[in-house]
Amino acid sequence: MVAEQKRKGSKWLDPNKEGQGKGRRAERYCRRCGQTVQEVRILKHSNLCEDCVRELEQKKDGVYSCQGCGKVTPQQVEENDGYCKDCCCRACGKPDPDFVQQHNFCKECLLMMETNCLKCGKEAEAQVRRNDGYCDQCAE
16 A cells, blocks of 8 residues: 555655755745745645645635635636536536536436436436436435
8 A cells, every 4th residue: 555655646745855856846836825845735736835725625716726616626627617527517518516426417418318317316217217307216
């Protein structure tokens, strides 16, 4: 398990390695507040400090963090107009955070497919057609 952790690595920068590299890696800092890696942990790929990440998760601003779930993924949020890929439908790409988190598809796409229950998400094609979108257990 320790070998897996070393290969995967941490998503946070190591404060002990600051100043050892050259160029942009010599001194890393948060792009929102300016704190350095010596003061607080900083995310590797987005250059945001731990304090800003916590604040953005609560704000759900749609610029750095997802408006639906609060996950801090600036690149995904920019590509999907304020939402991360986990809050967007897998088929059409429209954001529907509450429904997509449960079923992986938006309500419109799930109705169009006619294979999964709208309430529990169970795949039961014949039951869903017979009960207008619900399996036998949820229709009762």
